[in-house]
Amino acid sequence: MPSKKRDQLIATANELFYQNGFHATGIDTLLDKAGIAKMTLYNHFTSKEDLISKGLAVKSKKVLAWLHQGLEDHAVSERDKLFTIFDIYEHWFKSDGFYGCMFAKAAAEFPDPNHPVHKAASKHLAGLFEMLLNIATNAKVNNPTSLAEQMVLLLEGASSVAFSTGATISARRAKRTVIQLIR
Amino acid sequence: MPSKKRDQLIATANELFYQNGFHATGIDTLLDKAGIAKMTLYNHFTSKEDLISKGLAVKSKKVLAWLHQGLEDHAVSERDKLFTIFDIYEHWFKSDGFYGCMFAKAAAEFPDPNHPVHKAASKHLAGLFEMLLNIATNAKVNNPTSLAEQMVLLLEGASSVAFSTGATISARRAKRTVIQLIR
DNA sequence: TAAAAAATAGACTGACCTGTCTAATTATAT
DNA sequence: ATATAATTAGACAGGTCAGTCTATTTTTTA
Numbered sequence: 001m002p003s004k005k006r007d008q009l010i011a012t013a014n015e016l017f018y019q020n021g022f023h024a025t026g027i028d029t030l031l032d033k034a035g036i037a038k039m040t041l042y043n044h045f046t047s048k049e050d051l052i053s054k055g056l057a058v059k060s061k062k063v064l065a066w067l068h069q070g071l072e073d074h075a076v077s078e079r080d081k082l083f084t085i086f087d088i089y090e091h092w093f094k095s096d097g098f099y100g101c102m103f104a105k106a107a108a109e110f111p112d113p114n115h116p117v118h119k120a121a122s123k124h125l126a127g128l129f130e131m132l133l134n135i136a137t138n139a140k141v142n143n144p145t146s147l148a149e150q151m152v153l154l155l156e157g158a159s160s161v162a163f164s165t166g167a168t169i170s171a172r173r174a175k176r177t178v179i180q181l182i183r
Numbered sequence: 184m185p186s187k188k189r190d191q192l193i194a195t196a197n198e199l200f201y202q203n204g205f206h207a208t209g210i211d212t213l214l215d216k217a218g219i220a221k222m223t224l225y226n227h228f229t230s231k232e233d234l235i236s237k238g239l240a241v242k243s244k245k246v247l248a249w250l251h252q253g254l255e256d257h258a259v260s261e262r263d264k265l266f267t268i269f270d271i272y273e274h275w276f277k278s279d280g281f282y283g284c285m286f287a288k289a290a291a292e293f294p295d296p297n298h299p300v301h302k303a304a305s306k307h308l309a310g311l312f313e314m315l316l317n318i319a320t321n322a323k324v325n326n327p328t329s330l331a332e333q334m335v336l337l338l339e340g341a342s343s344v345a346f347s348t349g350a351t352i353s354a355r356r357a358k359r360t361v362i363q364l365i366r
Numbered sequence: 367t368a369a370a371a372a373a374t375a376g377a378c379t380g381a382c383c384t385g386t387c388t389a390a391t392t393a394t395a396t
Numbered sequence: 397a398t399a400t401a402a403t404t405a406g407a408c409a410g411g412t413c414a415g416t417c418t419a420t421t422t423t424t425t426a
Binding site for chain 2: 019020021023024099100101103104105107108109111113118121122125126146149150152153154155156157158160161163164165166170173174176177180181
Binding site: 209210221230 | 415416
């Protein structure tokens with residue numbers, strides 16, 4: 001069921017959960033910010049965790065689309081996309097809205113691998129890998145699968161380190177790594 | 184003030200916070216498991232967050248010492264330490280007690296960079312980098328600083344991906360990356 | 367053995383949590 | 397305009413949260 005209120009709830013939820021954490025953010029805080037009644041939430045979602053799961057699915061699509069568009073806009077070739085993605089990350093790291101990788105945080109707060117939230121987080125990484133594999137294949141590098149796997153590690157590592165330490169330069173270090181790998 | 188009860192509290196706290204999360208783990212649960220009275224906790228620590236901070240400092244020392252010992256035991260040369268550390272990580276990933284990097288999780292749940300818990304997490308990454316820089320320097324690689332930086336990204340990335348997706352093979356992918364970098 | 371320190375159980379506070387219920391109101395259809 | 401659906405405010409329940417207080421008991425020290 002598509003719905004305007006539903007979309008607003010997911011948008012506000014994603015924002016607050018991302019910035020302040022899932023357990024640390026209460027339903028009432030979220031509803032206040034969204035200006036929506038509690039029963040409306042429970043008419044659209046079965047529980048807080050349901051809202052989180054559905055929100056992560058939406059966020060994953062948005063993130064991958066945002067990356068795809070950024071690469072289309074700024075990379076000068078298929079091969080250049082392999083490097084440009086780290087520039088996009090660096091720009092993200094330096095922005096106000098950067099609070100690390102939301103999916104890594106979700107998996108951390110819901111450690112049970114069978115939990116829907118944990119699964120949603122895991123699914124995003126699979127989507128990210130797919131995207132990178134596509135790019136690496138089109139770029140005709142030696143071993144596209146291997147490079148895509150390595151880039152997932154570097155992107156996630158850079159996000160984690162940048163958020164924990166504030167070292168936004170992590171993105172450039174990751175980029176340099178990929179350059180060395182391809183050379 | 185060193186104290187047996189204090190050590191037990193930190194040990195139990197680290198275990199539960201690591202496995203189940205910081206906000207998700209209540210003080211009472213922790214005290215039940217440790218078999219220690221609540222007032223004893225508040226005689227040794229000013230608050231739950233204080234317990235978390237002090238616990239992370241202890242954990243950081245333990246982790247770095249554990250890595251150091253593992254490398255002494257299994258690496259055949261200084262240079263081999265650069266690879267063996269990923270074998271240690273892989274073994275860790277496959278163990279029952281693996282729930283990702285505790286420090287990344289702490290930074291995630293306490294996003295304010297000025298919060299003592301976030302700082303404690305950040306400090307650990309600095310310690311990890313120091314250790315890697317030392318090894319890279321002794322191994323006489325081309326650019327020790329650069330390699331140590333890259334290894335931090337790879338180790339954190341591998342931890343995050345392994346925990347989120349269950350792909351313990353991430354450790355080997357990270358190892359392969361370092362091999363390619365040094366070659 | 368006596369004095370001092372540490373740890374105990376457990377009640378208690380006030381706040382916050384998720385989720386439910388009701389009854390009135392608003393918006394959307396036909 | 398009328399019927400249907402969606403949304404609303406707000407009270408409410410039952411639980412959990414971190415942290416405090418007291419009075420008692422245990423442990424350590426001298």
